Amino acid sequence: MHYDIAAKVLMEKCRGEIPRRFLGLSVAESSLLQELPQETVSLKRSDFPMLVTDESGEQRLVLLEIQSQWDRDIPLRLLDYRSRYLLKHQVEAISCILLLRPSGAAVTCYKDTEVTYSYRLIRVYELDAREIIQEKVLCLMPFVPLMQHGKELVDRADSALYESSLPREDKADMLTVMTIFSGLISSELPHLLVSRRRDIMIESAAYDIIKQEGHEQGLRQGKIQEAREGILDNLEARFDVVPASIVREIEGIEDLPILKALRRNSVKVSTLDEFKDLMKNITR
Structure with a gap:
């Protein structure tokens, strides 16, 4: 699923509360920064650079990345765009990763022979x-x-x-x-x-x-199956046994309005033969 798009929608609405809650900042004002020019090809939509002003008037660059799962390249990617935004804004920077799902590989520091880079890792799945x-x-x-x-x-x-x-x-x-x-x-x-x-x-x-x-489709399929079961329950309650031929025909109908019409009429017909005739007329 496109969790990065969902995260973007959330950040646009909550760019003050999220750094306040997760980073402990006293946020007076915050704004999402525009993407840097095209040379910053490593930036993803799950990266959210913000310029945050606290209640004393001090500004900070907050670099937030929301990830549904851990990737070993996340720290380097974060370091990359931290450097790029720092070159432009020249203020104190805070780097943070919000990790949505458990991972035993997630770490709070990147280190190689030349660079040691620490950042904040918020394991959302551990919060109460x-x-x-x-x-x-x-x-x-x-x-x-x-x-x-x-x-x-x-x-x-x-x-x-x-x-x-x-x-x-x-x-x-x-x-x-x-x-x-x-x-x-x-x-x-x-x-x-x-x-x-x-x-x-x-x-x-x-x-x-x-x-x-597919959640919309899943919802529709659930309603279709519910309508089928409603028809069969009504017929069984009224006529005890429903012939297999009727069951097969009902199970083969995918049109929800037709199924709803049959469900309404399943409590009105006098005989199963009348219901069969009704099905033939409605499904033509």
Whole structure:
């Protein structure tokens, strides 16, 4: 899944709260920096350079990289764009990696024969989701599924965002990013969250990722199967035994509106033969 795009959406909304929470900075103002000219080909969309001004007026360059999994080249990549941005901005720099999934290979320092480079490594999966829920830190709710106790608190994070006073556009983005991040730990959670909040998620630019990854299709398939089962349950309740020929025909129907029509009529027909005739007429 395109977690880098989801991370970009989140950073645009929470460029103050994320450095405040994860780096302990007193953020008065922060802005995402524009990419440097094309010679910086090593930069990725998961890299987020920010110029942060604290409450005393001091500016810092914050170089943040959000990664779903560890890569041995991450430290060198971080060092590369740290150097490039420092040449332009000439202020104190803080380098940080937010790692979303567990890795035994992740390290906090790069060293070779000439260079020793230390940076901050935030293992999101080791953080306690209960603190985020208790403190109602809305900007960090999308990370909740990835944290300790996160799975059991996803519903509360979802409700906190949906019922918050955030602008509707921000809610849509936050809920969508949380859904995308939840795909890192579960194949079922994204479907559940989409089914619950699709009405608002479709307003987020990041929702295209969900459609590309098949969660929208998965939701539709779930509704199709639910409609099939509803028809068969109704027929069994009324006529005891449903012939295998009817079962096969229903299982072969992929059109959701047709299945919904058959489900509605399955409680109205007087006989199975009447239902067979209905199927023939509707599926023509």
